[in-house]
Amino acid sequence: MRTEISELGKFGLMERLNGAAKTTAGARAAGASGDDGALLSSALLLEGVDFDLTYFPLRHLGYKAVAVGVGGVLAAGGVPVAVRVALGVSAKLSVEDLDELWAGVRLACGELGAAVALGDVRASVTGLAISVSVAGRAVLTAGSTAVAGRAVLEAKECVRKSDAGAGIGRSGARENDLICITRDLGAAYLGLHLLEREKRALAGIAGAAGFSEAARPKFEGYEYLLERQLKPRARKDIVDALAAEGVVPTAMAEISDGLAGDLMQICRASEVGARVYLDRLPIARESYALAEELHIDPVVAAMNGGDDHELLFTVPLEMRERVAGLGVEIVGHITAPGTGAALVTPDGSDIPLRSQGFND
């Protein structure tokens, strides 16, 4: 018997291997917590899948690999403490290339206050592979002593179903909780499209395959989109701000596969529904402009584009004022079990959410 992986999709496969969603979809899967509030997250970035070295500067790639790697720790309400990198390196890269990559890794770790070490480097026959492992310390937990400013008791009230010490999971969202995201969405996905267009145009010029100089894409005006794709910033500032405000989310996730997929994961793990309002979706001006130019639906880019590496979290309704002060966007709310997850259009109709498949 042979089942194609694309039949199950990424989330289906992870549920199958991790076992029952209830026990693993939360902090354990997101951060694989140990004891003593220790959190663990990781990322694997593969050439030809996650990045293309024809347009991805190695310094930025090192920076991004760390940002992607720490996402699981941040989403569990922790801060990264130590980062360990393993590299598979093809012969086309030189020592100086790796110096560049490593400068980006060190820059990102320095900004995050995390120790960093190259744990292993090996020859690769299949392009550059970057493995990032991150150990973190939980700061947003019921028993946390890192909560400053506000009473720890208040924070405790917000924790309803998370395992103390194991970080925030995906299973604690409840009806009426607010759905918050930490930045506009879709920009990284559109930045990738811009880079791909540039690559095709340059290939055309180099190969004299019919592209004229005039067809060469312009980056002017789209710097923001390139930065979101090439140098995403890990949102440790949000975890720090939540801790300072004494706000412990009921559920949290990193938006790596698009808002739709990650929100659906929270809904499944928490056994609730969700409504996201289309007119509340933050989409940058540059995203609208490029989406129009490329004939891409900016809402699809925001909901399914992926690669945002921002945070998605839910908090009880009574936390509205407090989270508003953090500069996060409230895009919807959690609904009763069985109501499904949907995007609500301005005229009030529901569009059911769908997540990306394995190869999308």
Place this chain on the structure above:
Amino acid sequence: MRTEISELGKFGLMERLNGAAKTTAGARAAGASGDDGALLSSALLLEGVDFDLTYFPLRHLGYKAVAVGVGGVLAAGGVPVAVRVALGVSAKLSVEDLDELWAGVRLACGELGAAVALGDVRASVTGLAISVSVAGRAVLTAGSTAVAGRAVLEAKECVRKSDAGAGIGRSGARENDLICITRDLGAAYLGLHLLEREKRALAGIAGAAGFSEAARPKFEGYEYLLERQLKPRARKDIVDALAAEGVVPTAMAEISDGLAGDLMQICRASEVGARVYLDRLPIARESYALAEELHIDPVVAAMNGGDDHELLFTVPLEMRERVAGLGVEIVGHITAPGTGAALVTPDGSDIPLRSQGFND
């Protein structure tokens, strides 16, 4: 300017990127420790480099990936607490294949008493990639409370230069310390050669390229070598036994690149020399037999073969009795700074050690 990575080699590159050997070659590089005795290690296994799916059963591969991944935590004197796996999967693998792989991962984690989660799975265009991240807890440290049976004070006496709480490093070996290894060496390397020979023979038969049925290799008698290559066991038992005996090594490393390379790393970080006695090198009977058949020097297999995933550690001379009771092999001793690292033949001559290059 372009410097080829092979010019520096693996260890040279790691020193370059990790900075001064003194600060990073020890526990930080080996285990990238956080605070509170938290340890972090990782492994990246790439198809075509670290394994060949034509003869590597997926269940064994999952088991081995964990064994390799936890090596850094064990070498820092810790035990694994949580394991997180990320996979890059090519389309040739099915869901059932991944079930097999995962069964091996779970088996290994179960034996080690570590929680496990699949953190991410993504499409790969370049074959299977397995990233394993491991969070561990230090048990062999000066301030450890896990040391049972013997007085903690005794253990403290053995710790001379390691950072308390940061795990055992590579920089604490001192003149006259005993060099211990936890099992015979070279078997995994010879097992790989046996599998490669089988693969070539089968390809010859399949392609009618001149190999006869009679030329087909026999595995009989070499099961031990196959097991060492295909299903290496993580030596948590050694860390547990050292803790129970109250023995804290002065330096420790995982033997992943052959005894020579890893011992030279300890010598460099500790600024000492070393002598390993050829007639003390444990080499299994099966290793001698296959080495003779394949015209491979069994000593080279032991010193430079790699993939053993056993532990190498140094302890003060006065610990001889205590470590002997653990069933480890004492193969030599640490010598004064500036004396170099060498293999001593039975007639008393020194053969300087050399480590593998990047692509060997």
